[in-house]
Amino acid sequence: MRQRGRIGRASCGAAPGPSASPHLECPVSDHILRSTFADRHIGPDSDELERILDVIGVRTLEELAARAVPASILDTVAGGIADGLDVLPLPVGEHEALAELAEIASRNVVATSMIGLGYYDTLTPPVLTRGILENPAWYTAYTPYQPEISQGRLEALLNFQTMVSDLTAMDVANASMLDESTAAAEAMTLLRRANRKSTSARFVVDVDVFPQTLAILATRAEPLGIELVHADLAFGLPDGEFFGVLAQLPGASGAVVDHRDTIARAHERGALVAVGADLLALTLITPPGEMGADVCFGTTQRFGVPMGFGGPHAGYLAVRSTHARQLPGRLVGVSVDADGDLAYRLALQTREQHIRREKATSNICTAQVLLAIVAAMYASYHGSEGLRAIARRVNIEARRLADNLRSSGIEVRSDSFFDTVTAIVPGRARAVVDAARVSGINLRFVDDDTVGVSSDEATTRADIDAVSAAFGAAALEGDPEKSIPESASRTSEFLTHPAFTRHRTETAMLRYLRMLSDKDIALDRSMIPLGSCTMKLNATAEMESITWPQFARLHPFAPDTDTVGIRSVIADVEQWLVDITGYDKVSLQPNAGSQGEYAGLLAIRNYHLGRGDDHRDICLIPSSAHGTNAASAVMVGMKVVVVGCRTNGDVDVDDLRTKIGQHADSLAAIMITYPSTHGVYEHEIDEICAAVHDAGGQVYVDGANLNALVGLARPGKFGGDVSHLNLHKTFCIPHGGGGPGVGPVGVRAHLAPYLPGHPLRPELGTGPAVAAAPFGSASILTITWAYVRMMGAVGLRNATLTAIASANYIARRLDEHFPVLYTGDNGMVAHECILDLRGLTKATGVTVDDVAKRLADYGFHAPTMSFPVAGTLMVEPTESENLDEIDAFCDAMIAIRGEIDRVGSGEWTVEDNPLRGAPHTARCIAGDWTHPYSRQEAVFPDAVVGRAKVWPAVRRIDGAHGDRNLVCSCPPIEAFA
Numbered sequence: 001m002r003q004r005g006r007i008g009r010a011s012c013g014a015a016p017g018p019s020a021s022p023h024l025e026c027p028v029s030d031h032i033l034r035s036t037f038a039d040r041h042i043g044p045d046s047d048e049l050e051r052i053l054d055v056i057g058v059r060t061l062e063e064l065a066a067r068a069v070p071a072s073i074l075d076t077v078a079g080g081i082a083d084g085l086d087v088l089p090l091p092v093g094e095h096e097a098l099a100e101l102a103e104i105a106s107r108n109v110v111a112t113s114m115i116g117l118g119y120y121d122t123l124t125p126p127v128l129t130r131g132i133l134e135n136p137a138w139y140t141a142y143t144p145y146q147p148e149i150s151q152g153r154l155e156a157l158l159n160f161q162t163m164v165s166d167l168t169a170m171d172v173a174n175a176s177m178l179d180e181s182t183a184a185a186e187a188m189t190l191l192r193r194a195n196r197k198s199t200s201a202r203f204v205v206d207v208d209v210f211p212q213t214l215a216i217l218a219t220r221a222e223p224l225g226i227e228l229v230h231a232d233l234a235f236g237l238p239d240g241e242f243f244g245v246l247a248q249l250p251g252a253s254g255a256v257v258d259h260r261d262t263i264a265r266a267h268e269r270g271a272l273v274a275v276g277a278d279l280l281a282l283t284l285i286t287p288p289g290e291m292g293a294d295v296c297f298g299t300t301q302r303f304g305v306p307m308g309f310g311g312p313h314a315g316y317l318a319v320r321s322t323h324a325r326q327l328p329g330r331l332v333g334v335s336v337d338a339d340g341d342l343a344y345r346l347a348l349q350t351r352e353q354h355i356r357r358e359k360a361t362s363n364i365c366t367a368q369v370l371l372a373i374v375a376a377m378y379a380s381y382h383g384s385e386g387l388r389a390i391a392r393r394v395n396i397e398a399r400r401l402a403d404n405l406r407s408s409g410i411e412v413r414s415d416s417f418f419d420t421v422t423a424i425v426p427g428r429a430r431a432v433v434d435a436a437r438v439s440g441i442n443l444r445f446v447d448d449d450t451v452g453v454s455s456d457e458a459t460t461r462a463d464i465d466a467v468s469a470a471f472g473a474a475a476l477e478g479d480p481e482k483s484i485p486e487s488a489s490r491t492s493e494f495l496t497h498p499a500f501t502r503h504r505t506e507t508a509m510l511r512y513l514r515m516l517s518d519k520d521i522a523l524d525r526s527m528i529p530l531g532s533c534t535m536k537l538n539a540t541a542e543m544e545s546i547t548w549p550q551f552a553r554l555h556p557f558a559p560d561t562d563t564v565g566i567r568s569v570i571a572d573v574e575q576w577l578v579d580i581t582g583y584d585k586v587s588l589q590p591n592a593g594s595q596g597e598y599a600g601l602l603a604i605r606n607y608h609l610g611r612g613d614d615h616r617d618i619c620l621i622p623s624s625a626h627g628t629n630a631a632s633a634v635m636v637g638m639k640v641v642v643v644g645c646r647t648n649g650d651v652d653v654d655d656l657r658t659k660i661g662q663h664a665d666s667l668a669a670i671m672i673t674y675p676s677t678h679g680v681y682e683h684e685i686d687e688i689c690a691a692v693h694d695a696g697g698q699v700y701v702d703g704a705n706l707n708a709l710v711g712l713a714r715p716g717k718f719g720g721d722v723s724h725l726n727l728h729k730t731f732c733i734p735h736g737g738g739g740p741g742v743g744p745v746g747v748r749a750h751l752a753p754y755l756p757g758h759p760l761r762p763e764l765g766t767g768p769a770v771a772a773a774p775f776g777s778a779s780i781l782t783i784t785w786a787y788v789r790m791m792g793a794v795g796l797r798n799a800t801l802t803a804i805a806s807a808n809y810i811a812r813r814l815d816e817h818f819p820v821l822y823t824g825d826n827g828m829v830a831h832e833c834i835l836d837l838r839g840l841t842k843a844t845g846v847t848v849d850d851v852a853k854r855l856a857d858y859g860f861h862a863p864t865m866s867f868p869v870a871g872t873l874m875v876e877p878t879e880s881e882n883l884d885e886i887d888a889f890c891d892a893m894i895a896i897r898g899e900i901d902r903v904g905s906g907e908w909t910v911e912d913n914p915l916r917g918a919p920h921t922a923r924c925i926a927g928d929w930t931h932p933y934s935r936q937e938a939v940f941p942d943a944v945v946g947r948a949k950v951w952p953a954v955r956r957i958d959g960a961h962g963d964r965n966l967v968c969s970c971p972p973i974e975a976f977a
C-alpha cells in the first residue's frame with residue numbers, strides 16, 4: 001500500500017508512532033504551517049496537488065481559477081484573499097477555536113426550561129449521544145438512495161416509522177419531517193390533495209395550536225389560496241364548507257380534549273381531519289388514530305433529542321393507508337433482494353420531487369434522519385413500559401403543580417391535561433415569571449394574566465415546589481388528583497415489536513447500533529463521490545460542541561439573557577455568509593435547502609406583490625435543475641416554465657429569450673443553479689441574469705453548488721437577487737443519513753424586508769415564518785462557525801480550488817473510460833463531472849445501476865445516479881479526499897470498465913456477470929456458485945487489494961416489488977427466516 005503523504009509530513013520523515021516528536025524535529029515555521037486546520041481539512045498535500053495539477057495541465061491553483069471560472073464573475077485576489085473576504089477573521093487552530101466556542105457557550109445560561117410550546121427538556125441516554133450523535137458512522141452517512149449499503153439506517157428509520165404509527169395508531173408514517181409546524185403545513189396540503197369530496201378552499205384550525213404552527217400554516221396557505229378559519233373546536237365546528245380541520249393534542253394551553261365527536265362531524269360534512277399529537281402524551285391518552293383522525297403530525301424532539309435552541313429535531317407525519325401515496329418526503333419500505341431475502345429501501349419514490357418535480361407531493365429532500373434515528377432508539381431503549389413510566393412522571397409533576405395552585409385559589413384553565421398547566425393570575429403573570437427566573441426556571445408568559453408551565457422528563461419535585469412558590473402557592477404533600485379522564489386514557493398496546501423490546505440494556509443497545517452502522521458506507525469508510533451533495537469532511541472539532549449543554553439545552557423561546565452566546569454564533573454565521581455570498585442579508589431560519597428555496601421564492605413573490613405586480617407568477621427553470629426547484633415554485637403559487645439546455649449542457653439562451661418574450665408581463669423569476677448541475681461554470685451567466693432583470697423578473701441562484709464558488713465568486717455580486725445555501729453541503733454540517741440540514745437564504749437589500757419573520761421574535765420583521773423555530777436548526781450552526789473560523793479566507797478559497805482541481809483530475813483520468821458529458825470553454829469542469837454511460841449501456845446492456853451496485857463490491861459508495869441526466873453518474877470528490885483515495889476510486893471505475901468490456905465482448909452474458917450480480921454478500925459466495933465469474937472476482941476484484949473489504953448486507957434490491965406490496969413498518973421476526 002502506498003503511504004499517505006500526510007503521515008510522512010507530520011513527522012518530518014521520522015517513523016510515525018508515539019516516539020516520533022514532530023515538535024522537536026520540525027523547524028518551527030514548518031510546524032506552524034503544517035498544523036493549520038486547513039491542512040487537515042484539505043485532502044491533497046502539496047506533492048499530491050502538484051501531481052493533480054500536472055494531470056490537468058495547469059501549473060497553479062490560480063491558473064486553474066483563471067481557466068475554469070469566467071473572468072466576468074471571478075473576484076480579484078490579494079494575498080490569497082478574495083474580494084470581500086478580508087473581513088473574515090484570521091484562522092485559528094482546532095483547540096483555539098474550541099476554546100473560543102467554549103467561551104461563547106459560557107455566555108448562555110442553561111435554565112430549567114418549563115416553557116413548553118412543543119420543546120421540552122429530555123434526558124438523552126448517553127449510549128445514544130455517543131453512539132449516534134457523536135458517532136461518524138451515523139452522522140457522516142448520506143440519504144439511503146443506495147439501499148444495499150444503507151441497510152443499517154434504513155432499519156433504524158423503519159423503527160422510527162413503526163414507533164410513530166404505533167403511538168399515533170395510524171397505518172403509515174414517513175421517515176421524518178423538518179419540524180412540527182412544517183409537518184402541520186404538509187398535513188394541511190395533504191388533506192387538500194386527498195379530499196376528493198370537497199372543493200372548498202377553507203381549512204379550519206383550532207385556536208389552541210402552537211403560535212409558531214399557526215404562523216407556518218398562514219405562510220403556506222396564502223400563496224395556495226387556502227383560507228384559514230380559526231375556531232375554538234371545544235365549541236364545535238364552524239358553519240360553511242371546508243376541506244379539512246386541524247387540531248392539536250394536547251393544545252398549546254395543555255388541554256387534553258376528546259376530538260372524537262369533532263372528527264365524526266367533520267367527516268359527515270365531507271372534511272378530513274389532521275391532529276397534531278405529543279408522542280409522550282400518547283402513551284397515556286387515546287391516540288388520534290383511535291379517534292378517527294385521517295392524518296397525525298408532530299415532533300419527536302422529547303424522545304431524546306436536545307432542544308438545541310430550536311433544532312434540529314425530527315417532525316413526523318402519519319396517515320391512514322388510503323393516503324400513503326399522498327405522504328410527502330421519504331418513506332422506508334420493506335422489499336426483497338435478488339436472493340429473495342428481506343431488505344429495506346426507500347418506497348414510492350415517484351411521489352418525490354426528484355422524480356415528480358412540480359407535481360411532487362412536497363419539495364422535501366433533506367429531512368431529519370439523524371434525529372429520527374435518535375428518537376427511534378430512545379423508544380427502543382425505553383420500550384413501552386419505560387416510555388409510559390416517563391410519561392407518568394411528567395404527568396404527576398404537572399398534576400402536583402395544578403393541585404398546589406388550585407389549593408391556593410389559583411384558577412387552572414383545564415382540569416384535563418398531560419404535562420402543561422395554564423394558570424390564570426390576573427395582572428400577575430410577569431411577576432410570577434420573574435419570580436421563577438430567580439429560581440433558575442423559565443415559564444411561559446402567555447399574557448399579563450396567564451402563565452403556562454410545562455413539565456418534562458427532567459422536571460423534579462423541587463422544580464415544582466419552586467414554581468409553586470413563584471406563584472405564591474404552597475407545596476402540598478400526597479398524591480395529586482388525576483388529570484386524564486378514564487374516557488381519554490389509552491388502552492391499546494404499542495411498541496410490541498422486538499425492535500422495541502430487545503435492546504434494553506446498554507450492552508444490547510451498544511451492539512445494536514454497531515451492528516446497524518456496520519452495514520452502511522459512510523464517510524468514515526470511504527469517499528462518497530455523490531455529485532451535487534458535497535460529501536466533505538465533517539471535522540471532529542466542528543462537531544464537538546453540538547452536544548455541549550450550553551447549546552443543546554436551550555429552549556428556542558428562552559429569554560434573551562439566557563442565549564447571548566448562541567445568538568452571537570448566529571450573528572457571526574449570518575455575517576460571514578453575507579461576506580462569502582455578497583448578499584446584503586441572510587436568514588438562517590430555513591432548515592433544509594428546499595426550505596431556503598421556499599423562503600427565497602416567497603421573498604420574490606412578496607416583493608412583486610409589494611410593488612403591485614400581482615400578475616407575476618411565472619418561474620423559469622432550466623431542465624437541468626434539481627427537483628426541489630420546481631416543487632418549491634409551485635408551493636409559492638408560481639407556474640413552472642422549463643427552459644431547455646444546449647447540447648453542451650448550458651442553458652439555451654435563445655430558448656430563454658423566447659420564454660421571456662412569451663411571459664414578459666408575468667415573469668416572476670428564474671431559478672438557476674450556479675455552477676450548473678451539469679458541473680460547469682456557464683459563461684453566459686451575466687447575460688442570463690440581465691435578460692431576466694430587463695423583463696422585470698428576479699434571479700434566484702440555487703446555491704447548493706457553492707462549494708465551487710466560495711472565495712472565487714459571489715452570487716450576490718454577479719447577478720443573483722437571492723440564493724439559498726446548503727450548510728450541510730458547503731459548510732460541513734454532516735448529512736446525517738438524510739438530515740439535518742440548514743438552508744440559509746441570502747438576499748440583496750431590496751428583498752431583505754421579505755426574509756422570514758417569526759411570531760415570537762418580532763425583531764425579525766414581518767416576513768413569513770418558514771420554520772417552527774426563529775433560527776431554525778440553531779444548535780448545529782456551531783459546526784459552520786467552527787469551519788469558517790478555522791479555515792479563514794485563504795483556507796476557504798484553497799478548499800474551493802482544490803475541490804475543482806480534484807474534480808478535473810477525475811474527469812481527466814476517467815474520460816477515456818467513461819466520457820465526461822459536459823465541460824466548459826477550456827475543457828474544464830467545475831467541482832463535479834458527469835460520466836456518460838449511455839453509449840456503453842447501448843453497446844453492452846450494462847446500466848448505471850449495475851456500475852453503482854458494483855462499486856459497493858469495490859468498497860465505494862456510488863456517485864449520484866441519473867441526475868441531472870438519465871443514464872449518467874455524477875462525481876464530486878470535494879477538497880477533503882486525498883489523492884490515494886481519489887486514485888483508488890478511479891482505479892475501481894477503470895476496473896469496472898474492464899468488466900463492462902468483458903460483457904461487451906461476449907465473454908459474460910449481460911444477465912450473468914459481476915456487474916449484474918452486484919453487490920455480492922458473504923452469504924452468496926458461501927453458497928452454491930453457478931456463475932461464469934469466480935467467487936474471487938465477485939468479492940475481491942484486483943482493484944480492491946489492500947483496501948478494507950466492505951461486505952454489503954444484502955444483494956440487489958427489487959424496489960418495484962416493495963412498491964407493489966407496500967410494508968412501511970417493522971416486519972415480524974419470522975419474516976427473516
Ligand SMILES: *Cc1c(COP(=O)(O)O)cnc(C)c1O
Binds near residue numbers: 364533629
Ligand atoms: C441538495 C440540493 C438541493 C436541496 O437541498 P436540501 O437541503 O436537500 O433540501 C437543491 N438544489 C440543488 C442543486 C441541490 O444539490
